[in-house]
Amino acid sequence: MTKIPKYECLMTLRSYSNFTEAKIAGFGKIEKGWHYGEGGPIDDKVIRNAIKINNAALSYGFTETDAFPGLYGEVQFCIYHNDHYLEFMIEADDKITYVYELRDVVVDYKEDINIEEALNEVRLFGRMLCNSSGLSTKDIMMQKKGDSLVWLLRTPAMVLESQS
Numbered sequence: 001m002t003k004i005p006k007y008e009c010l011m012t013l014r015s016y017s018n019f020t021e022a023k024i025a026g027f028g029k030i031e032k033g034w035h036y037g038e039g040g041p042i043d044d045k046v047i048r049n050a051i052k053i054n055n056a057a058l059s060y061g062f063t064e065t066d067a068f069p070g071l072y073g074e075v076q077f078c079i080y081h082n083d084h085y086l087e088f089m090i091e092a093d094d095k096i097t098y099v100y101e102l103r104d105v106v107v108d109y110k111e112d113i114n115i116e117e118a119l120n121e122v123r124l125f126g127r128m129l130c131n132s133s134g135l136s137t138k139d140i141m142m143q144k145k146g147d148s149l150v151w152l153l154r155t156p157a158m159v160l161e162s163q164s
Contacts, residue, residue, distance in 0.1 A: 018058065020065040024050045024077075027069045039071040042092075049090050049115045050075040056119050060126030079122070086125060088118050100125070 027042035027050075034040070050067055057065050057079050064080040073092030078085065085104075089097040096118045100108040110117070 018054075018063065018065070020067055020077075021051055021054050024054060024067045024075065027067075027075060030069055034069075035071055039069065040073070042069055042075055043073055045094065046073060046075050046090050046092055049094075049096070049118075050077050050088075052115060053077050053088050053090070053118055053122060056122040060122060062122075062126070079125075081129065084125070084129070086121070088121075090118075 024047055028044060028047050030039065030041045032040040054065055054067070054077060062079050062081055066078045066080075068076045068078075070076060070089075075090045077088045077090060079087075083103045085099075085101040087097075087099040087101075089099075091097070094114065095112045096114065098108070098110045098113055098118060098121050099106060100121070108121075110121075113121075
């Protein structure tokens with residue numbers, strides 16, 4: 001029986017898994033010397049962290065993602081949304097570099113963050129876009145309990161008309 005690595009199990013359990021997740025999972029099977037004699041398979045922990053970031057992106061509705069293996073055991077994971085671009089460079093030593101660009105201009109850059117901080121950057125980006133969206137309901141929601149009048153539904157009583 002073939003043992004399935006843990007990161008591949010994630011892929012089969014998620015119904016909205018996409019091409020990027022399958023691509024990342026495949027980085028563990030890359031042959032040594034894949035790039036002109038350099039590079040090799042990516043470590044399982046790096047793959048799991050890249051899949052975690054991909055799943056976070058998917059959970060916030062970002063469907064344009066991609067990933068690329070690096071020569072030194074790293075994975076470059078990217079999120080694209082209109083003029084926005086997020087990049088996470090997940091290194092073999094568990095350090096992550098984060099870059100956020102808007103219209104090809106670097107807006108935010110952080111080095112040596114951990115996986116939880118990277119996932120938080122995806123969450124913040126998702127919230128920022130949602131709050132700036134025309135679909136945001138913040139300004140049209142009820143602000144306090146008395147803002148809405150509740151009308152009880154009832155069927156009106158039937159009145160028989162006189163035949164006289």
